[in-house]
Amino acid sequence: PVIYGRHLIYPDLAAEPYQDYVGGEQFLYQLHVIGQGEYAVEQIRIEDTPISSFEEVQTEIIPPGSRVTLFEPDVVTAAEVAGQELVAPNLVQSGDDGYIGPFTANPVDTTAGALGIDVVMPRGLYYANDGGSLDSRTVQWQVEARAIDAEGGAIGGWVVLAQPSHSAATNSTIRLSFRYSVSPGRYEVRLKRLDTKDTAERAGHEIRWGALRAYLTGQPDFGSVTLLAVKMRATDNLSQRSSRMINVIATRKLPVWSAASGWSAPQPTRSIAWAFADACKAEYGAKLADSRIDLKTLAALDAVWQARGDSFDAVFDTSMTVWEALSRIARCGRAVPIQQGGIVRMIRDAPQTMPVAMFGPRNIVKGSFKIKYVMPGDDTADAVTVEYFSSRTWKPDETTAKLADSQGDNPAKVNLFGCTAKDHAQREGLYIAANNRYRRRMVTFRTELEGMIPTYGDLVAITHDMPRWGQGGEVIDWRAESAKLPWTGAVLMLSEPLTWTEGASHYLALRRRDGSLAGPFRVEPVADAPTMVRLAEPLTVTPYTGGSEERTYFSFGPGQAWAQSARILAIRPRAEQVEITVVAEDSRVHVN
Incomplete structure (x- = not known):
């Protein structure tokens, strides 16, 4: 999985778990993958209890590129061996050689350097004598191995690895593990009992593989992932079920970029910006070079999100497109991701005071201006219920956000992936509402x-006459007192x-030659001259009134009504023209 921010993870297994017996006690070895990166x-x-409370558990965190030292990680257990006597x-029986097996120890295209054998005496080893005590019994067996090729054919003879024996006087189950070094290769193994079994009802003299x-x-090679190695000793505190409840609370380490020093070393972060950058750059992401990511904007947005307390804490554990992940x-x-000129950028919906361009009757194509009013109906949501994953309980939770004058009877449901704090969910819910x-x-x-x-x-x-959004036109002449x-x-x-408008302050904005906006400037009327205005403050742009290019456009009106502010939603080239879709802006949207 790919994890960003701080999260609870039930890590997947990185390798097949296995177990053996040391000193009569069972040990379980599990290697987990926490996630990509550091x-x-x-x-x-283990479930809700810190693993430090269990003395019988040892753990090791393995950063990307490091080796597992707690135990051998690459061990294969043959499924065919399942307690055969x-x-x-x-x-x-007559005609039988007494061998159990052979069973293949390791799959094709793998090389074993050692073989492990577990034997079990389920009834113990004993003979119950007439005095009520237990006499000892001994069992002996032989372990043989043979090298095989990819098709399973023998490429050598049987080799006796050992002829171990074990004596005891106990009616408790005995479990033993043995390990034998072999020349690297692929092997099959067989076992054979060598001693005579005491078949008396008083005796426990059985051995199983x-x-x-x-x-x-x-x-x-597990790749660039962080691993968790766990070695557990089976006790009354720990069971097989407990081993499946191991979980980790961890924070992803990511490089952080700054204009002054570039990328830092990976550090714990819950930043939305650097999670976005990682998804753009990583091998499991878009694999983009720095030059194709708007890093300066990400750094600026990171400062905004840190001040607000917004973070991204999520686990990506299903396949999806990079663009969906970025979204x-x-x-x-x-915010939303956009791609502009081959550069991936992030645009946040934030309050803006200065328009970047001005459109009016002089530069809007005649007959193309259309307004669609989205009218509320009975089914229109009047509140928003935000679903999020709580970092307090580590369970899904939800909170309902509504505006001050809303009844909240008909909330819309929104899932905010990556949100783990109630106050963050509330802020976004109010914004959506x-x-x-x-x-x-x-x-x-x-x-x-x-x-x-x-x-x-x-x-x-x-600026447009139809909805009465200000008044617009061209500057045809001008003069000033200064030189x-x-x-x-x-x-x-x-x-x-x-x-x-009587009693109101009026403002006039001008369009510069590059299309950007100058002003608005406070203006006053000129007596008996309805087409003239006098600026009540210095003019910071030189109007063009000639005939070799477009004259300077203006927009005029009382107070904030000199034009309608609108936010760009879409820009679509249409032959020699460009179609623009906007939504009329309202400062009340930015309630937080």
């Missing part, structure tokens, strides 16, 4: 190639007569 492990637990010579293991040579990461920060209520005027229009100046999410100013910028006492002559 982590700061805060706590290892070794038949004693006095009970072998418990397991066959192959210890493979070398260490497997999920960005959404947790109230406000967005649903106040952004209900969709505008579409066409313009010429200057429509390529803004980008998704930018704020633009729109250079900034122009003081400037008077502008406009192409259209202006309508003034």
